[in-house]
Amino acid sequence: MGWIGETVDSIKSIQIRQVLTQGVSLGMIVTSALIIWKALMCITGSESPVVVVLSGSMEPGFKRGDILFLHMSKDPIRAGEIVVFNVDGREIPIVHRVIKVHEREDTGEVDVLTKGDNNYGDDRLLYAQGQLWLQRHHIMGRAVGFLPYVGWVTIIMTEKPIIKYILIGALGLLVITSKE
Amino acid sequence: MHSFGYRANALLTFAITILALMCAMASLSDNLNSPTPSAEVLVLNINWFQKQPNGNDEVSMTLNISADLQSLFTWNTKQVFVFLAAEYETPKNSLNQISLWDGIIPSKEHSKFWIHTSNKYRFIDQGSNLRSKEFNLTLHWHVMPKTGKMFADKMDADP
Numbered sequence: 001m002g003w004i005g006e007t008v009d010s011i012k013s014i015q016i017r018q019v020l021t022q023g024v025s026l027g028m029i030v031t032s033a034l035i036i037w038k039a040l041m042c043i044t045g046s047e048s049p050v051v052v053v054l055s056g057s058m059e060p061g062f063k064r065g066d067i068l069f070l071h072m073s074k075d076p077i078r079a080g081e082i083v084v085f086n087v088d089g090r091e092i093p094i095v096h097r098v099i100k101v102h103e104r105e106d107t108g109e110v111d112v113l114t115k116g117d118n119n120y121g122d123d124r125l126l127y128a129q130g131q132l133w134l135q136r137h138h139i140m141g142r143a144v145g146f147l148p149y150v151g152w153v154t155i156i157m158t159e160k161p162i163i164k165y166i167l168i169g170a171l172g173l174l175v176i177t178s179k180e
Numbered sequence: 181m182h183s184f185g186y187r188a189n190a191l192l193t194f195a196i197t198i199l200a201l202m203c204a205m206a207s208l209s210d211n212l213n214s215p216t217p218s219a220e221v222l223v224l225n226i227n228w229f230q231k232q233p234n235g236n237d238e239v240s241m242t243l244n245i246s247a248d249l250q251s252l253f254t255w256n257t258k259q260v261f262v263f264l265a266a267e268y269e270t271p272k273n274s275l276n277q278i279s280l281w282d283g284i285i286p287s288k289e290h291s292k293f294w295i296h297t298s299n300k301y302r303f304i305d306q307g308s309n310l311r312s313k314e315f316n317l318t319l320h321w322h323v324m325p326k327t328g329k330m331f332a333d334k335m336d337a338d339p
Binding site: 060061062078079080081082097099100101102103104105108111117122143144145146147148174 | 185203207258259261263265271272273274275276277278279282284286301306320322324325326327328329330332334
């Protein structure tokens with residue numbers, strides 16, 4: 001009986017160790033992704049360092065599915081820059097170009113008007129009711145870099161959640177079953 | 181160790197690394213280009229001047245813009261966005277920048293141009309300071325790459 005008990009014990013201990021190792025490696029993947037994201041936030045000074053273009057309002061410069069790298073510095077905002085801004089009452093940030101800037105002499109505050117390159121008119125229709133200008137606090141960052149197509153991954157995942165779950169499940173299974 | 185999954189993973193990682201490296205090199209190669217664009221803008225006519233009901237001045241004018249931006253194009257350039265801004269100071273504002281005209285240049289063949297136009301966007305001041313106001317006309321350009329870093333610069337376009 002002692003021999004059987006020993007074997008059972010050894011099998012049990014191996015399984016526990018394996019499960020633990022898999023758990024740790026899964027945790028490593030998740031935390032390293034988090035570390036990279038937070039580090040990017042620190043370096044760029046923007047609360048979302050990478051955004052995906054969702055609309056065609058900046059075509060042909062930016063198409064749907066392209067990704068933009070943002071940077072938020074203390075530098076004043078100037079005409080021509082492509083900024084990402086949040087409008088009160090809208091959840092999704094907008095990426096458009098600054099066409100007018102008025103900077104106050106005394107306080108340094110700015111009034112900014114934006115327009116999408118592919119849109120006919122300026123953005124006052126998109127702003128909150130009665131809002132004529134964007135202020136500094138609406139602006140999340142300015143676009144400095146550009147990478148085409150990569151954002152399609154997130155667009156597909158948000159629009160077809162099933163694919164997301166299948167992908168997460170498959171990856172999870174792969175991590176759990178892999179021996180090395 | 182040499183399972184299908186392992187090899188597929190190694191191949192995919194290698195392919196993505198090479199692609200990322202090529203994108204980075206394409207973007208870095210833009211630094212080798214030192215552009216020498218030229219531009220000239222003439223204000224041909226002040227069409228009209230009005231004071232809006234809220235007290236802001238508005239001007240309409242006719243412009244003649246000629247520019248040669250061919251040297252901005254490299255093999256990594258998707259398009260050049262070019263715009264003309266009026267820049268001036270007022271007692272209230274230390275800087276006013278107002279875009280008067282803009283255009284997208286899709287290729288090098290179209291980057292030497294001249295255009296005769298009235299201002300595309302309304303030239304409205306925040307207040308009533310535009311009468312006999314001196315303002316600088318500046319031509320700005322924004323180079324959008326196929327991939328990588330975006331470049332922007334400007335030049336004084338007053339003759």
